[in-house]
Amino acid sequence: MQILLVEDDVEAAGHVVNGLREAGYTVAHAADGEAGLAAARAARHDLLIVDRMLPHMDGLGLVGMLRQEGVSTPVLVLSALGTIDDRVEGLRAGGDDYLVKPFAFAELLARVEALLRRASGDNRHVGTLRVADLEINVLARRVTRAGQPIELTAKEFQLLEFLVRRSGQVVTRTMLLESVWNLHFDPQTNLIDVHISRLRQAIDRDFGPPLLQTIRGSGYCIKDPGAGA
Amino acid sequence: MKVPPRFFSSTARLAIWYLCAVALGVSALLWSAYLLTQHAMDRNVDLVVETETESLREAYRGGGLKRLIDILDQRVDDWGRLGAAYLLVDSQGQQLAGNLSIWPTVYTAKGQWLEFDIDVTDEGKVVDHPVRAEVVKIGSNRLLVGTDVSERRRFAQRLRATTLWGMGLTVALMAVTGWWFSRRVAARVRAVAQACDSIISGDLTRRLPLESSADEFDQLAGTVNGMLDRIEQQTAAVRVTFNSAAHDLRAPLYRMRARLETALHSAGSADAASRATAEAMRAAIDDLERVQRTLATLLQIAQAEAGGGGVPPEPIDLAQMARELGELYAPEARERGLLLRVEAPGPAIVSGHQQLLAQLMTNLLENAIKYVPSGGAIDLQVRGDKSQVHVSVNDDGPGIPEAAHASMLLPFRRLERDAGAPGSGLGLSLVAAVVRLHHGRLDLQSTAPGLRVCCSFAALNAAALSAAPPAGAQPPALARPRAAHA
Numbered sequence: 001m002q003i004l005l006v007e008d009d010v011e012a013a014g015h016v017v018n019g020l021r022e023a024g025y026t027v028a029h030a031a032d033g034e035a036g037l038a039a040a041r042a043a044r045h046d047l048l049i050v051d052r053m054l055p056h057m058d059g060l061g062l063v064g065m066l067r068q069e070g071v072s073t074p075v076l077v078l079s080a081l082g083t084i085d086d087r088v089e090g091l092r093a094g095g096d097d098y099l100v101k102p103f104a105f106a107e108l109l110a111r112v113e114a115l116l117r118r119a120s121g122d123n124r125h126v127g128t129l130r131v132a133d134l135e136i137n138v139l140a141r142r143v144t145r146a147g148q149p150i151e152l153t154a155k156e157f158q159l160l161e162f163l164v165r166r167s168g169q170v171v172t173r174t175m176l177l178e179s180v181w182n183l184h185f186d187p188q189t190n191l192i193d194v195h196i197s198r199l200r201q202a203i204d205r206d207f208g209p210p211l212l213q214t215i216r217g218s219g220y221c222i223k224d225p226g227a228g229a
Numbered sequence: 230m231k232v233p234p235r236f237f238s239s240t241a242r243l244a245i246w247y248l249c250a251v252a253l254g255v256s257a258l259l260w261s262a263y264l265l266t267q268h269a270m271d272r273n274v275d276l277v278v279e280t281e282t283e284s285l286r287e288a289y290r291g292g293g294l295k296r297l298i299d300i301l302d303q304r305v306d307d308w309g310r311l312g313a314a315y316l317l318v319d320s321q322g323q324q325l326a327g328n329l330s331i332w333p334t335v336y337t338a339k340g341q342w343l344e345f346d347i348d349v350t351d352e353g354k355v356v357d358h359p360v361r362a363e364v365v366k367i368g369s370n371r372l373l374v375g376t377d378v379s380e381r382r383r384f385a386q387r388l389r390a391t392t393l394w395g396m397g398l399t400v401a402l403m404a405v406t407g408w409w410f411s412r413r414v415a416a417r418v419r420a421v422a423q424a425c426d427s428i429i430s431g432d433l434t435r436r437l438p439l440e441s442s443a444d445e446f447d448q449l450a451g452t453v454n455g456m457l458d459r460i461e462q463q464t465a466a467v468r469v470t471f472n473s474a475a476h477d478l479r480a481p482l483y484r485m486r487a488r489l490e491t492a493l494h495s496a497g498s499a500d501a502a503s504r505a506t507a508e509a510m511r512a513a514i515d516d517l518e519r520v521q522r523t524l525a526t527l528l529q530i531a532q533a534e535a536g537g538g539g540v541p542p543e544p545i546d547l548a549q550m551a552r553e554l555g556e557l558y559a560p561e562a563r564e565r566g567l568l569l570r571v572e573a574p575g576p577a578i579v580s581g582h583q584q585l586l587a588q589l590m591t592n593l594l595e596n597a598i599k600y601v602p603s604g605g606a607i608d609l610q611v612r613g614d615k616s617q618v619h620v621s622v623n624d625d626g627p628g629i630p631e632a633a634h635a636s637m638l639l640p641f642r643r644l645e646r647d648a649g650a651p652g653s654g655l656g657l658s659l660v661a662a663v664v665r666l667h668h669g670r671l672d673l674q675s676t677a678p679g680l681r682v683c684c685s686f687a688a689l690n691a692a693a694l695s696a697a698p699p700a701g702a703q704p705p706a707l708a709r710p711r712a713a714h715a
Contacts, residue, residue, distance in 0.1 A: 015487035
């Protein structure tokens, strides 16, 4: 997997590059907008990570130009501003996700994986989702495990669907707040843990083995323990 | 705050008062002039008659009745044509001299003065002429000396008509001028108010309309526009400052965090010393997160104060938002031994900024959850009617003393008893800023025990809704990261 990071803060970029390489990605780094545009045109990448404020060419200008040229590579926009309009502008310019600095590296990694997975295999239109013996009928909004129906509230269903669509990937608390509750800010209390543990009670308590894992320092992951991945 | 328009604008009322005062003054002036003129003319006539009577009395005293009759006969010839009337009768009422044949039978009397009509043949027609006359006793006879006042009466009538016309015309002119003046002033005030309204709603580029007349209104508009230029400059400067501050503070925080994470990642955990180091690094990262959160909240306050940061407002269903946030917070509240009740029936739609309104509700809920001791209850209510939507959070916790209510809305203000509790002291200031941005009202009430925070917003009417469906807690497709669908 080829990732291009366009970021003018060389030291911070170094940490991101190292972290991503350790996670198994091939990473190229460009330190300003023009170099980033040239690099993005020169080779095919699976993902672009673009800082919003760049010398020579604004990050959003770069993304807009690539989109005009028909490049549909997923883009993760990094910004040090973090205001509402900043996020809206970032997505409007063609960004696929938006992350405010400073972020935990685990957060960046989870979003990178989500974007790459989305680009490779799209399961958006699958009607029935499966993880081990857990089955979700998306249209009928029915959940069964080992053939037994499980009652969930609307939000619990949304939460489970979001996790199952990304089975095997780490999903962070912020991603859940943004996507399931549409809150683009950090509430002070840790709400998500409570909801996850309720969901875990519903799908894991009376069944084995447990599918919903807490990944320390990152978030959560739902996966089939038998699949080994 | 909006004041409902009155039926009469203040300029119209001013014009009406002014009109009444001037009309009254002018009328009084004209009317007294009329009365004085009439009185002076009456006096003049009476003097002439009195002088004549006196001279006739002199004649009687000098030459007796015979002399008087002679003079009267002569006067009738000389002055009769000029409208003088004479009659001398004896005690039986028989005419002795004069140009009246009989003593008048129909008259009005006042002291020794009589007023009656005589028939005068004028160009073949018989016309009534009013006469004013003085009656004196001369010996056993009665003498009447009078004068034809028809000419004077006609003049008085004309004078009265002119006076009344003058008064009517004054009132009419005043009314027209007043109406025109008040319309003109009202129109200009309305233009200023409309411009101000749109400026208040965040359009800082709007300016007050100027007319080329360079009058007081233009001077006022010019001054206000100058003030707006200054505010716009300052707002822009503040925004740039905040953005630069955000960037310049976040960049080192970002590097710091990256360094700490990398160091933490590569730190071995073999010995106690490096375990302690790792612990210190984790604590430093936690502190960084707190700084970051405070910074983010400050930026949000600044953005709300600066008019929402250019994101146009959209229809938001606060009732739906309350239900969803209630559901989000209910488990957390239950874990802390609190009962969170949500009462938000039906849609309650306002025009606003989805994320900021969600942050407002979140802050109120988090404050309640943080400060209400275990066993307490929190009520989140959203009530909407045709004109207003009220969002209130009511708790039975320790509350905030009445005296501290206003200061709690300022940034970094906290009660001394809460100094140890986590939090930045920015929660309520953000709430206040968001309420201000939405032209709402924020009320803090002590409910003894407990606190009630109520935010009121103008409801969005149904007509505006059909144009755009409410976004509720779900964002428009554009604002949602595409990754969310993956």
